[in-house]
Amino acid sequence: MGKELQVYFDHNATTSMRQEVIDKMSPYFSQHFGNASSLHFFGIKTREAIDIAREQVALLINADPDEIIFTSGGTESDNLAIRGVLSARRGSVSRAHIITSSIEHPAVLETCAALEKEGIDVTFLPSSESGTVDPSDLEAAIRPDTILVSVMLANNETGVIQPVRELSQIAGNKGITFHVDAVQGVGKIPVDVDELGIDLLTISAHKFYGPKGIGALYRRKGTKIDAVYTGGHHEYGLRPGTENVPAIVGFGEACRISKENLSAEMKHIARLRDRIEIGITERIEKIKINGAGSRRVPNTCSVTVTRIEGEAMTMYLSMLGFGLSSGSACATGDSEPSHVLLAMGLDPVDAQGALRISLGIENTDEDVDAFLDAFPPVVERLREMSPVREES
Numbered sequence: 426m427g428k429e430l431q432v433y434f435d436h437n438a439t440t441s442m443r444q445e446v447i448d449k450m451s452p453y454f455s456q457h458f459g460n461a462s463s464l465h466f467f468g469i470k471t472r473e474a475i476d477i478a479r480e481q482v483a484l485l486i487n488a489d490p491d492e493i494i495f496t497s498g499g500t501e502s503d504n505l506a507i508r509g510v511l512s513a514r515r516g517s518v519s520r521a522h523i524i525t526s527s528i529e530h531p532a533v534l535e536t537c538a539a540l541e542k543e544g545i546d547v548t549f550l551p552s553s554e555s556g557t558v559d560p561s562d563l564e565a566a567i568r569p570d571t572i573l574v575s576v577m578l579a580n581n582e583t584g585v586i587q588p589v590r591e592l593s594q595i596a597g598n599k600g601i602t603f604h605v606d607a608v609q610g611v612g613k614i615p616v617d618v619d620e621l622g623i624d625l626l627t628i629s630a631h632k633f634y635g636p637k638g639i640g641a642l643y644r645r646k647g648t649k650i651d652a653v654y655t656g657g658h659h660e661y662g663l664r665p666g667t668e669n670v671p672a673i674v675g676f677g678e679a680c681r682i683s684k685e686n687l688s689a690e691m692k693h694i695a696r697l698r699d700r701i702e703i704g705i706t707e708r709i710e711k712i713k714i715n716g717a718g719s720r721r722v723p724n725t726c727s728v729t730v731t732r733i734e735g736e737a738m739t740m741y742l743s744m745l746g747f748g749l750s751s752g753s754a755c756a757t758g759d760s761e762p763s764h765v766l767l768a769m770g771l772d773p774v775d776a777q778g779a780l781r782i783s784l785g786i787e788n789t790d791e792d793v794d795a796f797l798d799a800f801p802p803v804v805e806r807l808r809e810m811s812p813v814r815e816e817s
């Protein structure tokens with residue numbers, strides 16, 4: 426009997442850990458278990474491991490090690506950045522205004538929505554049809570009481586890269602703190618916080634072959650934020666709690682390897698992604714690659730298939746051995762159309778017909794061949810069953 430087909434095309438949801446990452450982490454579960462705050466040699470051993478990881482994370486984004494705050498991942502880093510700036514500035518301003526975009530991940534969108542309920546003014550910048558935020562919209566939205574701009578680097582659904590350099594220049598000229606959720610950018614494209622003019626940057630390890638539940642907030646020296654949690658003195662007093670040493674070590678190793686391999690791995694992945702996009706466009710009528718005209722991270726393809734729901738395609742393809750998602754992973758289970766695609770101007774029916782294919786380092790040409798064979802018949806079958814009629 427042949428091996429059961431299992432193709433993973435959902436790397437924007439999460440990735441498997443590299444073997445080197447697992448090997449590096451392993452001794453820190455048992456042999457080197459000390460609390461990094463302890464003064465004895467058990468503690469010194471883990472403190473040293475954290476220091477090395479901090480350097481590895483910093484090196485990947487061209488930061489200094491003491492600008493890296495370890496957190497539990499992207500969601501916490503986004504909260505720490507946004508709530509941390511607000512808390513630090515609240516004493517010195519009578520009103521506060523935050524600018525973000527309408528295509529952010531819920532970690533930013535919901536945080537801003539929660540703050541709105543607390544009386545903070547928030548502007549959600551629109552997206553162009555090609556999935557980008559327009560710097561002139563940012564310029565127009567700035568007010569005298571704007572304290573923070575938060576815009577993502579790469580969108581999790583479409584992979585579209587935002588014009589972060591231009592946006593940071595506009596914010597910087599007005600002395601406004603600039604935060605970037607780079608969860609879908611770091612590990613996929615080179616990220617240099619100096620070149621991009623970023624004050625605060627969110628990273629998550631599990632999106633680039635590191636462990637889940639660990640991430641970092643980069644904080645440029647001099648950028649004022651308060652802690653969100655109260656507790657001990659860990660992480661410069663900004664993120665109290667005993668450090669998750671194995672995860673931090675794994676995160677550092679994932680950063681080290683990413684720095685070394687990024688360009689070769691992304692070339693491989695971009696070639697496969699392009700093969701998929703050309704292949705499905707040739708084989709299937711009435712599909713659209715969302716954000717195709719924009720700069721995108723090399724691994725992501727968001728495709729809208731008219732008259733079919735993304736969830737139906739995802740489930741059908743799953744039965745055939747393909748793991749991918751409809752819209753964003755975080756929207757799984759709710760059948761609302763993707764807020765990102767709606768913001769890009771797709772109508773609600775089309776926005777519900779989106780499939781996200783996100784590739785990773787272990788994918789092969791054979792995976793692409795299998796998908797190009799399997800996908801067109803799935804579309805044909807589901808279109809036959811679709812209650813949504815073709816417009817004449």
Ligand SMILES: Cc1ncc(COP(=O)(O)O)c(C=O)c1O
Nearest residue numbers: 498499500530532581608609629
């Ligand atoms: C753009 C973006 N920001 C934040 C997050 C949340 O990161 P984490 O899963 O580490 O909390 C994700 C996860 O999908 C994401 O894609």
